[in-house]
Amino acid sequence: MRTAYSVETVRAAERDLMARLPEGALMRRAAAGLAAVCAELLGRGRGRVYGSRVVLLVGSGDNGGDALYAGARLARRGAGVTAVLLAPERAHAAGLAALRRAGGRTVEITGPDTGTGPDTAVGTGAEAGTVAALAAVRRADLVVDGIVGIGGTGGLRPAAVPLAEAAERSGAAVVAVDLPSGVDADTGEVRGTALRADLTVTFGTHKPGLLVDPAREYAGSVRLVGIGLDLPAEPELEALQHADVARLLPVPGAESDKYRRGVVGIAAGSARYPGAAVLAVAGALRGGAGAVRYAGPAGRDVIARFPETLVSDRGPKHAGRVQAWVVGPGAGDDAGPVAEVLAADVPVLIDADGLRLADASAVRARSAPTLLTPHAGEAAALLGVEREEVEAGRLAAARELAGRYGATVLLKGSTTLVAGPKDGDGTAVRVNPTGTSWLATAGSGDVLSGLAGSLLAAGLPARDAGSAAAYLHGLAGRRAADGAPVGAHDVAEAIPGAWRDVLRG
Numbered sequence: 376m377r378t379a380y381s382v383e384t385v386r387a388a389e390r391d392l393m394a395r396l397p398e399g400a401l402m403r404r405a406a407a408g409l410a411a412v413c414a415e416l417l418g419r420g421r422g423r424v425y426g427s428r429v430v431l432l433v434g435s436g437d438n439g440g441d442a443l444y445a446g447a448r449l450a451r452r453g454a455g456v457t458a459v460l461l462a463p464e465r466a467h468a469a470g471l472a473a474l475r476r477a478g479g480r481t482v483e484i485t486g487p488d489t490g491t492g493p494d495t496a497v498g499t500g501a502e503a504g505t506v507a508a509l510a511a512v513r514r515a516d517l518v519v520d521g522i523v524g525i526g527g528t529g530g531l532r533p534a535a536v537p538l539a540e541a542a543e544r545s546g547a548a549v550v551a552v553d554l555p556s557g558v559d560a561d562t563g564e565v566r567g568t569a570l571r572a573d574l575t576v577t578f579g580t581h582k583p584g585l586l587v588d589p590a591r592e593y594a595g596s597v598r599l600v601g602i603g604l605d606l607p608a609e610p611e612l613e614a615l616q617h618a619d620v621a622r623l624l625p626v627p628g629a630e631s632d633k634y635r636r637g638v639v640g641i642a643a644g645s646a647r648y649p650g651a652a653v654l655a656v657a658g659a660l661r662g663g664a665g666a667v668r669y670a671g672p673a674g675r676d677v678i679a680r681f682p683e684t685l686v687s688d689r690g691p692k693h694a695g696r697v698q699a700w701v702v703g704p705g706a707g708d709d710a711g712p713v714a715e716v717l718a719a720d721v722p723v724l725i726d727a728d729g730l731r732l733a734d735a736s737a738v739r740a741r742s743a744p745t746l747l748t749p750h751a752g753e754a755a756a757l758l759g760v761e762r763e764e765v766e767a768g769r770l771a772a773a774r775e776l777a778g779r780y781g782a783t784v785l786l787k788g789s790t791t792l793v794a795g796p797k798d799g800d801g802t803a804v805r806v807n808p809t810g811t812s813w814l815a816t817a818g819s820g821d822v823l824s825g826l827a828g829s830l831l832a833a834g835l836p837a838r839d840a841g842s843a844a845a846y847l848h849g850l851a852g853r854r855a856a857d858g859a860p861v862g863a864h865d866v867a868e869a870i871p872g873a874w875r876d877v878l879r880g
């Protein structure tokens with residue numbers, strides 16, 4: 376399991392640890408880890424650290440201190456290190472002294488944009504510093520972003536923007552310290568300009584922003600450097616890995632029969648969208664339930680493709696017993712089936728049209744679990760905001776919906792999140808690590824709904840069913856696509872292979 380903790384929790388853990396360690400020990404640990412990763416990158420790119428050109432972008436806090444100490448280590452190994460001080464009189468004093476002792480040089484940026492320099496510094500001083508800094512960045516082999524870390528608020532300040540842009544355009548490897556500067560550590564939101572890193576070296580634990588888009592995209596690949604933090608059992612966010620999913624997946628035992636494995640009911644499709652029914656059934660058949668019932672108007676299409684399905688053209692109420700229902704994909708405007716499944720005392724997954732048709736108070740009144748699976752547009756409609764707002768603040772949107780409906784919410788998209796209600800089966804929000812943008816193809820959400828519904832019928836709690844389904848669906852998407860476009864039915868067909876991958880580790 377990969378976990379992420381909030382800034383508040385990280386700060387508390389750091390305080391506890393610092394109280395037990397000599398002054399500055401924690402920062403030296405962080406900087407040693409950072410320097411080792413930088414040296415590895417320089418070794419890979421240029422063959423050696425000696426003679427390489429390193430630029431540190433240094434802000435006013437401890438994030439800059441990490442960069443300065445790491446820079447000192449690289450300078451001692453023969454790198455030419457230039458620290459660009461964005462807040463010269465507030466730069467980490469001991470770190471700066473260490474860098475200078477190691478032979479590093481500094482460029483100072485002062486002026487109103489940084490919010491640091493006296494007014495008299497406006498003009499030639501600020502300009503000269505910026506010009507020198509930009510020139511250093513353009514020549515650099517490596518740029519280290521120590522502008523701001525978990526103490527940051529909002530996007531980059533104006534003085535830092537051209538430096539971040541120059542770093543992105545240069546051929547240098549860009550390494551962010553703890554977080555790419557300008558992103559929100561707790562939410563993954565990017566409300567202003569942020570620095571784009573090739574790699575982020577984060578300390579002690581992942582921060583939520585490193586796992587959730589849009590911030591995740593700015594972080595590049597992420598390396599975690601342990602600094603000995605003692606963190607609580609329940610993280611803010613967790614990303615399942617193969618072994619975690621393997622533990623969740625239902626495997627039939629010697630005494631299993633199709634009913635004991637669980638029967639999933641699919642109430643989906645319409646005369647207009649029969650394909651949604653077929654795709655949801657395609658997902659459900661690969662999700663571990665012992666049987667799939669289909670209730671709706673597309674039975675003939677379903678049977679033609681999947682003769683093993685038990686079909687009925689009457690409503691869900693008359694379809695026979697199931698252990699979980701999936702309702703909504705391609706359902707059109709008929710609210711009847713949604714109301715019928717919500718009245719059933721079994722887990723229910725609501726997707727697509729079903730989300731619009733479901734009565735929120737009926738969802739809240741349920742005692743069996745409910746799993747809602749909106750994409751950003753559907754979530755926005757439920758919340759009464761613009762789609763862009765959901766995409767900019769996915770964590771907040773998923774949590775808000777889970778709270779309003781008293782349900783588990785699987786918010787689909789470039790980062791798929793699964794958030795449970797307060798009294799649900801765990802408080803950490805699950806973030807899916809296997810997604811691929813090849814899944815952005817019509818009908819792939821229908822496959823996911825069937826797959827997750829099948830796992831619900833097999834007995835998984837809603838948060839586990841949603842996150843295991845998203846995990847398998849992402850892997851199946853990768854396997855099916857393998858770098859080329861695919862259709863939703865290809866994704867469904869790749870699920871058994873993804874399942875085997877997971878079980879084999």
Ligand SMILES: NC(=O)C1=CN([C@@H]2O[C@H](COP(=O)(O)OP(=O)(O)OC[C@H]3O[C@@H](n4cnc5c(N)ncnc54)[C@H](O)[C@@H]3O)[C@@H](O)[C@H]2O)[C@@H](O)CC1
Pocket residue numbers: 389393401402403405406434435436437438439441522523524525526527528529530531532552553554557578602
């Ligand atoms: N506290 C600790 O024990 C450790 C902290 N470490 C480092 O310390 C960092 C946190 O240090 P700080 O608490 O000093 O905070 P930061 O270094 O993240 O930033 C603090 C300062 O940045 C300014 N600031 C806020 N938003 C800004 C923005 N958007 N642009 C420019 N400046 C902005 C604020 O004035 C604030 O004083 C971590 O991210 C990590 O890199 C590590 O050394 C590990 C140990």
Ligand SMILES: Nc1ncnc2c1ncn2[C@@H]1O[C@H](COP(=O)(O)OP(=O)(O)O)[C@@H](O)[C@H]1O
Pocket residue numbers: 727750786787788789790791810811812813814815816817818819820821822823848
């Ligand atoms: N950019 C993306 N990166 C990764 N996964 C994506 C992206 N866009 C969409 N997806 C995934 O593709 C699936 C699309 O589902 P959905 O939007 O419901 O489409 P449909 O209704 O056509 O089936 C979801 O699993 C979603 O998480």
Ligand SMILES: [K+]
Pocket residue numbers: 438520521522523524551552553554555556
């Ligand atoms: K940073």
